Amino acid sequence: MQLEATRRTSRARVLCISPVCAAPRWDLRSLFRAGHPHFGQTAGGEHDHMQAGSEGRSVSTNTLKRLRGLLSRALGRGREAALWQQMQKLHPWSYTPTHGIAWGRDGTSFPVVIDRARGCRIWDLRGKEYIDYTMGWGTTVLGYCHSEVQKAVRSAMGSAPLLAYPRPIQAEVQSLLERDFPGITGVAFGKNGSDVCTLAARLCRGYTGRKTILYCGYHGWGDFWAEQHGFSRSSIPERHPALIHRFRFNDTGGFMALFEQHRSDLAGVMLEPSGPWGGNDIGCEPDADQGFLETLRLATRSVGALLVFDEIITGYRYLEGSVQRARGVTPDLTCLGKAIASGMPLSALLARGDIMQVAFGKAHYGPTFQAEAWSFAAAKATIEVFHREPVALHVWKQGEALRQGIDEALRVAGIPGHVKGPPFRMSICFGEEQGEIRELQRTLLQQEILRLGVSIYNNGVMLPSYAHDDTTLERTLEVFRAALIIVGRATRDGSLAAKICIPLLREM
Ligand SMILES: Cc1ncc(COP(=O)(O)O)c(C=O)c1O
Incomplete structure (x- = not known):
């Protein structure tokens, strides 16, 4: 005992x-x-x-x-x-x-x-x-160790985490998702975002009998997506012709050109529907143009291909809980992960229509841990907080204040640059022409804010959460103001490199 x-x-x-x-x-x-x-x-x-x-x-x-x-x-x-x-x-x-x-x-x-x-x-x-501002790779919007989530997981621990049989808690989470994503007819669970993005790609191909996928954003480390990195960066054997192609966010013309090229073999279009990371030079893209999302919806439907919204970042972080809900554009498949279980490992693929019935049997999907119950308990508690409290609104408001504050600090410090992306996920981008100067500025900024006690991604990405209150925000902005003054002075007097005492953060 x-x-x-x-x-x-x-x-x-x-x-x-x-x-x-x-x-x-x-x-x-x-x-x-x-x-x-x-x-x-x-x-x-x-x-x-x-x-x-x-x-x-x-x-x-x-x-x-x-x-x-x-x-x-x-x-x-x-x-x-x-x-x-x-x-x-x-x-x-x-x-x-x-x-x-x-x-x-x-x-x-x-x-x-x-x-x-x-x-x-x-x-x-x-x-x-x-x-x-990294928030466990964005796995929590509520903040670390939210008391209700902790309590729910503790009480779930009275039973085994995983059985080979379904349990009521799984059905409860399914019902919550049905409520938040009306019209879904099938749900499959996984542990990581990559599980459900990979499943989504297989369902697109299985359902349509075609192979090509067009994408925009980051969709994990599964082979279907990582193969676009080529053999040398992914160790995935090259395929000719390639089966996956990238289009630029909000570039309706560019998308349509690619679409026309691949329409006869198009299985699906997968995208992060708001503000994907576009690389160091671009930072986080802006919010989606309504027309762009609608074009993708119409185009995919016109050739019987599936539209996949990867809402692994935007799910329960975007206003109204998802881009599809707020913007009224409904995809065929939705990928959820990250924040749905406030840091416990859970992801979900939501499907509409007959996709699951037609294609699931051809997808060879069966992760051992998919029905693990402690994460379901965390998800239930987390989603219930989302239903009750203005989480996304708070994140949006704090993100906006953060953007304005940092933009102002950049201006005062005399540094060209901006905070880019929608308020739920933004990145600080320096506007210098020369990449080497931008690298030095980013490195010195990172060094100084860490010294002063603020942590962000080393590519400048920041994810505000429900736990970032006004006092925290004010302290964050004090830190940025102080750090950016140092960066500004060092840029002007040519002492950036001399002031840096950490390894250079290279742009990728
Ligand atoms: C939009 C998006 N999709 C998919 C993934 C992959 O998720 P995971 O790392 O949980 O496999 C990520 C991870 O950052 C993501 O941001």
């Missing part, structure tokens, strides 16, 4: 840390296992214990707090650097939002290994706090 209590509280404690955070984390328990010198003590009491490795040592909450303090001091630069090196050794492409930045030449550390997260804040191993 004691063991069971220990297990229960151990699970609860792990929940104090958000399930997804966009930087690597260090689980305290690993330190017990590693026999860290500060963790040799034990404490009595059945409650509030954390299991301490295979020997079953445990410590109380107070002891843990003391140890956490001790830990942040004891883990000096050497320890943090050693951890980073260890992780890099085992996983050399350990991609984080601040990828490439571990340590400055002057020894300053940047958020490399994160200890905990709450709301819109993350803390590194030494206890330094950052206001975060």
Whole structure:
């Protein structure tokens, strides 16, 4: 029984840390296992214990707090650097939002290994706090560790996460999705966005008996999409002719030209329906033109191809909960992921009409973990908050204020540039002609805001959330104002390179 209590509280404690955070984390328990010198003590009491490795040592909450303090001091630069090196050794492409930045030449550390997260804040191993705009790769709009989501997952943990049979919670989530995406006739679940984007591509091909897909945006790492990177960047054998082609966002003429070229073999058109990332030079694209979305709808329908909205970012983040709902353009297939379960791994493919009946059997789709219930519990709690509270509206408002504030800071600092993209996902873009100067500016900006405690993607992307309140926003803008003054001065006096002490962030 004691063991069971220990297990229960151990699970609860792990929940104090958000399930997804966009930087690597260090689980305290690993330190017990590693026999860290500060963790040799034990404490009595059945409650509030954390299991301490295979020997079953445990410590109380107070002891843990003391140890956490001790830990942040004891883990000096050497320890943090050693951890980073260890992780890099085992996983050399350990991609984080601040990828490439571990340590400055002057020894300053940047958020490399994160200890905990709450709301819109993350803390590194030494206890330094950052206001975060990466939000676990956008997997939470509500903020890390939202209390209702935590509670729902905790109570779901009374049962096994996965059975080979469906459970009522799955039906409940299906009903919530039906309510938010009226007219859907089929739902399939997955764990990552790539699962459901890949399934969507297969359904397009299976349903139409054709092969070509036109796309716009990022659709994960599945072969159907990644093959456009070519063999050298994806290791996917080249295909001639290629089966997937890109069109530019909001470029109705460009789309129609590509469409005409491929209409006889067109299986589907897949796009992020608002503000996809267009590369470093473009940043986040603007919101969609209504006419562009409508053209895509009409064109696909005219040749019997399927229209897929990849709403993995926009789902429950865009006004009214989705682009399709707000803009009144209804796709045949919808991909959801990221924020639907507030950091727990869940994605969903929603289909209309007879697509599932006709094509699902030809799609060979069957991930083992698709019916995992703890993520459904998180999704139910998350979606219920979306229904009750003005989440998307808040995100939109804060994003807009952030854009205006940073644009103004750029202007005051005398730096050409803008924040681009709709308010739910924006990117800071420098307007200098020369790419090398832009790289230096971006790197110096990243260095300075990290120093001052703000974390964004290293390509300038920022995702505001429901947890970013006015005070947080004001602090963020103070940081940007200070950092951009430094960048502006350094640009004018030619000292950008001299001021940078982190590796250069290259434009991709
Ligand atoms: C629009 C979009 N589609 C698909 C994906 C792939 O999702 P995942 O990384 O969960 O596989 C992403 C991930 O960033 C995304 O932003």
